[in-house]
Amino acid sequence: MEIHVAIDGRGDRAERVYRHLRDAVLDGRLRRGERLPATRELAARLGVSRSTVSTAYERLTAEGYLVARVGSGTFVALPAAVAAAASARAASASRSGGAALPAPAWRGLPDPLWSEPRAIAYDFSVGSPDPALFPGDAWRRSVAAALRGPALRRAHYADPSGLERLRAGIARHLGLSRSVVATPDSVVVTSGAQQAFDLLGRTLLRPGDTVAVEDPGYPPVRQLLEQLGARVVPVPVDEHGLLVDRLPPARLVYVTPSHQFPLGGVLSLERRMALLDWARSHDAVVIEDDYDSEFRFGARALDPLQRLDGDGRVVYVGTFSKTMLPGLRLGFVVAPPSLVPALRSAKRLTDWHNDVVTQTAMASLLDSGAFASHVRRASRAYEERHARVGAEAAALLGGRLDVVPSAAGLHLALLPRDRELFDSTRVAEAAAIAGVAVQPLPRFALTPGWEGLLLGFGSIAADDIPDGMRLLAEAVGRTHSG
Numbered sequence: 001m002e003i004h005v006a007i008d009g010r011g012d013r014a015e016r017v018y019r020h021l022r023d024a025v026l027d028g029r030l031r032r033g034e035r036l037p038a039t040r041e042l043a044a045r046l047g048v049s050r051s052t053v054s055t056a057y058e059r060l061t062a063e064g065y066l067v068a069r070v071g072s073g074t075f076v077a078l079p080a081a082v083a084a085a086a087s088a089r090a091a092s093a094s095r096s097g098g099a100a101l102p103a104p105a106w107r108g109l110p111d112p113l114w115s116e117p118r119a120i121a122y123d124f125s126v127g128s129p130d131p132a133l134f135p136g137d138a139w140r141r142s143v144a145a146a147l148r149g150p151a152l153r154r155a156h157y158a159d160p161s162g163l164e165r166l167r168a169g170i171a172r173h174l175g176l177s178r179s180v181v182a183t184p185d186s187v188v189v190t191s192g193a194q195q196a197f198d199l200l201g202r203t204l205l206r207p208g209d210t211v212a213v214e215d216p217g218y219p220p221v222r223q224l225l226e227q228l229g230a231r232v233v234p235v236p237v238d239e240h241g242l243l244v245d246r247l248p249p250a251r252l253v254y255v256t257p258s259h260q261f262p263l264g265g266v267l268s269l270e271r272r273m274a275l276l277d278w279a280r281s282h283d284a285v286v287i288e289d290d291y292d293s294e295f296r297f298g299a300r301a302l303d304p305l306q307r308l309d310g311d312g313r314v315v316y317v318g319t320f321s322k323t324m325l326p327g328l329r330l331g332f333v334v335a336p337p338s339l340v341p342a343l344r345s346a347k348r349l350t351d352w353h354n355d356v357v358t359q360t361a362m363a364s365l366l367d368s369g370a371f372a373s374h375v376r377r378a379s380r381a382y383e384e385r386h387a388r389v390g391a392e393a394a395a396l397l398g399g400r401l402d403v404v405p406s407a408a409g410l411h412l413a414l415l416p417r418d419r420e421l422f423d424s425t426r427v428a429e430a431a432a433i434a435g436v437a438v439q440p441l442p443r444f445a446l447t448p449g450w451e452g453l454l455l456g457f458g459s460i461a462a463d464d465i466p467d468g469m470r471l472l473a474e475a476v477g478r479t480h481s482g
Contacts, residue, residue, distance in 0.1 A: 003020075003021075003024075003036070003037065003042065005017050005020045005021075005046055006020070007046060007048065013048050013052050014051075014052045014053075014056050014059075015056075017046070017053060017056035018055075018056040018059050018318050019058060019064075021036075021056060021059060021060055021065070022063075022065055025060075025065050025066075025076055025078055027479060030076050030467070031076060031078075032076050032077065032078040033075060034075065034076045035072075035073050035074070035075050036057075036066065036073070036074045036075065036076070038073065038074075039053040039054045039057060039074075039309070057074055058408065060124060062075070064077055065077060065078065065435040067178040075267075082376075090251065094291060107268065116327070120432075120435055120436070120437045121435035121436070121464075121468070122435055122436045122460060122467065122468030122471060122472075123437045123456075123459040123460050124389075124436065124437055124438045124439075124454075124455045124456050124457065124459075124460060124465055124468060124472075125438075125439065125456050125458075125459055126262065126408075126410070126411045126439050126454045126455075126456040127228075127322075127410070127411070127436050127456065127458075128326070128380075128456060128458045128459045129321075129322050129323070129324075129325065129326075129378075129410065129458045129459075130381070130382075130458050133318050133374075133377070133378045133381055134324065134325055135226070135365070135370060135371075135373075135374040138368075138370040138374070139324075139361060139365070140364060142357075142360075142361035142362075142365055142370075143357060143361045143366040145360075145361075145364060146356075146357045146360035146361045146364070147357060148199060151163075151356040151357060151359075151360045152356065152357065154356075157352050157353060157360075158352075158356050160188075160344050160345075160347040160348035160351045160352060160353050161187070161188045161189065161340070161343075161347065161352060161353075162188060162189025162346050162353065162354060163189070163356060163359045163360060163363060164184055164360060165193065165360070165363040165367070166189060166282070166359045166360070166362055166363040166366070167184040167185075167187040167189065167332075168184040168363075169362075169363045169366030169367055170182070170187050170189070170289065170318075170332050170366070171183055171184050171186070171187055172332075172366070173366055173371070173372075174316075174318070174334065177294070177372075178290065178293060178301070178304055178333055179303050179304065179306060179307050180304055180306050180307060180316055181306065181334075182316075182334045185337070185340065186334050186335060186336075186337065186340060187332055187333070187334055188330060188332065188333045188335065188340065188343045188344060188347060189330070189331075189332050189353075189354055189359060190330075190331040190333060190347065190354070191235070191329040191330075191331065191351065191354055192319055192320070192321055192329045192330065192331040193289065193291060193317050193319040193331040194220060194221075194224070194325070194331075195289070195322065195350070195351075195413075196317045196319075196331050196332065196333045197220075197221050197224055197225075197254075197317065197333065198224055198228075198350070199232065199333070199343050199346045199347055199350065200252075200285075200287060200315060200317075200333070200343070201224060201225050201228040202228065202346050203226055203339065203342040203343055203346050204228070204251065204285055204339075204405065205225070205230050205251060205252065206229075207229030207230075207459075208229065208230075209227075209229075209230050209231065209251040209252070210230070210231045210232060210233055210248060210249065210250040210251055210252065211225050211230040211231065211232050211233070211248075211250060211253070211254065212232075212233050212234075212235050212248060212250040212252070212253040212254070212256060213225070213232055213233070213234060213235065213253075213254045214234075214235060214237050214241075214242055214246050214254070214261070215234030215235060215236055215237065215261065215445055215446045216237065216260055216262055216263065216441060216444040216445040216446075216450055217234070217254075217256075217261060217262075217444060217460070218254075218256065218261045218262075218289070218444070219443070219444060220440075221254055221289075222254075222446070227388075230251075230252075233248050234446040234447055235247055235248075235253075236447070237260055237263060237265065238265065239263070239265045239268065239405070240265050240266065240268050240269060240271065240403065241255070241256075241257060241260045241265045241266060241267035241268070241271060242255050242257070242271065242275070244271050244274040244275045244278060245274070247275075247278055249282055250282065251284055251285070252282055252284060252285045252286075252287065253275070253284060253285075253286050253287070254287045254289065254290060255275070255286065255287070255305075256289045256290075256291065257272060257288060257290075257302075257304070257305055258273075258289075258290050258293045258301055258302070258304065258408065259291070259292055259293065259406065259408040259409045261444075262287075262407075262411070262413055262441065262444050262454050263289065263404055263413045264404050264406030264409065264411075264412065265404070265406075266301075266302065266407075266408075267301055268302075269300075270307055272302070272305055273308065275305065276305065276308060276309055276310075276311075276313070276314070279311075279313045279314075280311055280313065284313065284314070285313055285314075285315060286305060286309075286313055286314045287314075287315050287317060288304060288305045288306055288314050288315065288316050288317065288339065289317050290293050290304060290316060290317065290318050291318070291319060291322065292317070292408065292409040292410055293319075293408065294322070294375050294379070295322070295323075295378070295379050295382050295383075295408060295409060295410060296379070296407060296408045297379075297382075297383045297386050297387075297407050297408065298407030298408070301408070304316060306334060307400065312336035312337070312338065313336075314336075314438055315333060315334070315335050315336070315339065316333070316334040316335075317331065317332070317333055317334075318331065318332055318334075319331040319332070320362065320369045321374055322410060322458075323371075323374070323378070324362075326375075328358055328362070329354070329358075330358065330359075330362055331353065359439075380395075381462070382410060382457065382458070384462050385457035385458075385460070385462050385465060386406075386412070386457060388457075388465045388466070389412055389455055389457050389463055389465055389469070390403050390412060392465060392466055392469035392470075393412070393414055393455065393469060396469055396470065396472075396473035397414065397469075397472070397473055397476060399420075400416055400417060400418075400422065400476060400480065401416050401453065401476075402414065402415055402416075402417060402454070410456055410457060410458040411454050411455060411456040411458075412454075412455050412457075413441065413452055413453070413454055413455075414452055414453045414454075414455065415441075415452040416451050416452060419449065419450075419451045421480065422449045422451045422452075422480065423451070423479060423480070424440035424441055424442055424452055424453055425440045425442065426479045427440065427453065427472075427475055427476050427479050427480075428440045428453070430475035430478055430479050431471065431472050431475040433451045433475075434471045434472075434474065434475055435471065436468050436471045436472050436475065438454065438455060438472060439453070439454045439456075440452070440453060440454075441453060441454060453472075
């Protein structure tokens with residue numbers, strides 16, 4: 001193995017070699033059973049005499065850190081007493097937080113959409129697709145083909161905007177499935193939708209700029225924009241989405257018009273046109289997040305804002321995290337021509353480009369029609385779950401909660417008939433004890449007064465829904481027995 005020992009300057013070089021190797025054994029860099037270089041070899045690497053290294057080895061052997069085996073070499077021994085002392089030091093460092101570092105300017109913020117993975121019987125978490133529906137066979141074939149192709153044999157970095165073949169596939173797919181006006185040159189591939197929002201914030205905002213967001217809404221976007229220095233202003237929503245007439249003067253507005261997150265409403269055509277008029281009159285940019293538009297269970301969706309926009313003020317953001325898997329980290333931006341160069345530059349400075357194998361594989365699925373087939377199959381499965389969750393909620397919880405009508409996405413919102421008497425957080429905690437994961441609506445709201453539950457159906461099998469809903473209804477009954 002390669003071992004570096006700092007022996008510059010004056011002093012006992014054998015002592016320095018000894019201390020370095022001893023410390024490496026104690027802190028775990030050198031592990032029990034590992035073979036050290038021969039004394040002649042290590043001396044040549046360090047530029048010292050062989051006797052210097054031999055003296056250090058002999059002392060370490062005598063103290064029990066190393067063991068010499070005739071004909072085999074010198075190995076790390078790490079006696080039990082030494083191991084116990086090292087473990088005690090590590091535990092002490094963990095309790096004290098390790099080395100004292102300057103306090104960060106930004107501290108981690110809670111994420112209502114993510115928690116440590118844990119075993120739970122009935123998972124109604126929001127934002128998670130069913131991994132069992134992932135087109136594994138088609139994906140493996142596409143990845144294998146990408147590994148055999150030229151993608152990895154280039155001697156230079158790839159285009160920060162994304163592989164042209166993938167951008168073309170995304171533009172074609174969006175044009176057919178969502179009527180989005182897109183060309184390969186207008187698409188920038190990102191590491192999920194969250195990086196898309198980050199790139200847009202960096203290119204569009206200056207510290208202190210006002211950004212309007214839906215309330216309740218999607219917390220990670222709000223938190224990101226705040227950390228970029230924006231002044232974030234919540235704007236209320238109702239069953240039809242954003243209340244456009246409540247928008248303040250702002251540089252940017254973030255909306256989810258096709259399936260408002262988290263309530264599920266659809267922004268009416270009248271409000272869409274009013275929002276575009278507002279953006280024009282305030283010289284503002286609209287970020288349209290179409291996060292789960294692929295899964296629709298009712299009437300045809302309204303045209304996206306991007307399609308209705310005649311001024312180049314709407315930036316369309318999408319993701320494959322819901323249709324494929326979040327772990328692939330594939331999202332995209334469809335931007336007006338004036339914004340693409342800045343986004344491309346920001347992407348290059350952030351992480352240069354996405355993994356080319358994943359991009360190539362995704363492009364293959366789009367080109368072959370395998371992705372469209374997968375979406376159709378998944379939509380049928382999710383439509384059944386959507387109907388069962390809605391029916392069970394109406395039957396078991398109808399006395400206290402109403403299901404918000406929704407014809408798309410992977411979750412439903414339930415609102416209490418009496419907000420003053422319903423405690424969403426207590427219900428979620430009681431449900432978790434019973435093995436049911438749900439998310440309380442107040443986690444997603446900036447203004448107080450919101451109560452309700454969000455029920456995702458991407459992570460639960462259809463046959464498990466009745467039992468899960470029964471346990472949830474019992475939790476509601478226990479917490480609101482009066």
